[in-house]
Amino acid sequence: MKPYKFIISGGGTGGHIYPAIAIANECKRRWPNCEILFVGASNRMEMEKVPAAGYEIKGLWISGLQRKLTLDNLAFPFKILKSLWDARRIINEFKPTAAIGTGGYASGPLLQMASMKSVPCLIQEQNSYPGITNKLLSKRVKKICVASAGLERFFPKEKIVLTGNPVRQDLLDIDSKRDEAIAHFKLDSSKKTLLILGGSLGARRVNQLIDAQIEYISQDVQVIWQCGKFYYEQYKHRASSSVQVHAFISKMDLVYSAADLIISRAGAGTISELCIVGKPVIFIPSPNVAEDHQTKNAMAVVEKGAGLLVKEADLDQNFITIWKGLIEDEKLQNSLSYQIKQLALPSATIDIVTQLESIIND
Numbered sequence: 001m002k003p004y005k006f007i008i009s010g011g012g013t014g015g016h017i018y019p020a021i022a023i024a025n026e027c028k029r030r031w032p033n034c035e036i037l038f039v040g041a042s043n044r045m046e047m048e049k050v051p052a053a054g055y056e057i058k059g060l061w062i063s064g065l066q067r068k069l070t071l072d073n074l075a076f077p078f079k080i081l082k083s084l085w086d087a088r089r090i091i092n093e094f095k096p097t098a099a100i101g102t103g104g105y106a107s108g109p110l111l112q113m114a115s116m117k118s119v120p121c122l123i124q125e126q127n128s129y130p131g132i133t134n135k136l137l138s139k140r141v142k143k144i145c146v147a148s149a150g151l152e153r154f155f156p157k158e159k160i161v162l163t164g165n166p167v168r169q170d171l172l173d174i175d176s177k178r179d180e181a182i183a184h185f186k187l188d189s190s191k192k193t194l195l196i197l198g199g200s201l202g203a204r205r206v207n208q209l210i211d212a213q214i215e216y217i218s219q220d221v222q223v224i225w226q227c228g229k230f231y232y233e234q235y236k237h238r239a240s241s242s243v244q245v246h247a248f249i250s251k252m253d254l255v256y257s258a259a260d261l262i263i264s265r266a267g268a269g270t271i272s273e274l275c276i277v278g279k280p281v282i283f284i285p286s287p288n289v290a291e292d293h294q295t296k297n298a299m300a301v302v303e304k305g306a307g308l309l310v311k312e313a314d315l316d317q318n319f320i321t322i323w324k325g326l327i328e329d330e331k332l333q334n335s336l337s338y339q340i341k342q343l344a345l346p347s348a349t350i351d352i353v354t355q356l357e358s359i360i361n362d
Helices: 014-030 046-052 071-094 107-116 132-137 174-184 204-217 232-238 252-258 268-277 290-302 312-327 330-341 348-361
Strands: 005-009 035-041 056-060 098-101 121-125 143-146 160-162 193-197 222-226 243-246 261-264 281-283
Touching: 005 014, 005 071, 005 107, 014 035, 014 046, 014 268, 014 348, 035 046, 035 071, 046 056, 056 071, 071 107, 098 107, 098 132, 098 348, 107 121, 107 132, 121 132, 121 348, 143 348, 174 252, 193 204, 193 252, 204 222, 204 232, 204 312, 222 252, 232 243, 252 268, 261 268, 268 290, 268 330, 281 290, 281 312, 312 330
Parallel strands: 005 035, 005 098, 035 056, 098 121, 121 143, 143 160, 193 222, 193 261, 222 243, 261 281
Antiparallel strands: none
């Protein structure tokens, strides 16, 4: 039998790229002889991240529509036509066994052409509120692997499989790493630790909040503040005996292990990790992402009693009240920790590739 050949498209953000690479890695584990080709948007971060993970990638001339009138918007119809043409050529040359989309600009034209060529297709939707690309593709694909319940209102019910989002495998056993984590970050094991996450680039409004409230917050806890590389120079002077300021944290398994409480953005991948980690979380969703995905992602958790939420617009008014309510209530902390763990789907990557196998065998 000829080796399987998979064409995978996902990009624009780490939230699309990381699941795509995780799926590719699981395909390689399951079928060591399989061939994998990625397709991305030619000017986006996948063109750097995918080769760094050891996979070949081809780029399409594609981008999203801007909210205001720009030259890019005038070029958009031509980009679509060119991307569809190039996607068709790539599919004809590579002859994939199946195609997988994890979101991002390039996945639209690629899976559109793959489905037209009768290539079995699967999409993986990370968010609790799908983007327009996956909504359109849902009519053409065989399977839709989702991370949240209740997506029948957007996708054909018979195609949906609840798998969860792929997560880092080193997060599955963080409880055993507590002593190592305390030593690595030079923490006081008798104190609680608050972890603040704003993403690798940083979150401006979250950083402004922490900068304004750090003296108050650090009365009760020691703080590991990941402010992002764009903001590190601005906030590094806030480091003290009870506050660590980091541009970036590479040992995410250890920092999650060390944390007792977490303040975080609400990207779909981050939420999937936080469900595995099982610590009490205050979500501060970014209002600046497409279709307000982060607020919808966070609400899907909060409505199950598994997290707390403060909108950016309400931070000055509500944050201290919510923080005080959490830090002073051990029972609430335990309840949030228990409930968020119930949402964890640790075998997501394996389950997605099993669904991929099913559409091939079909």
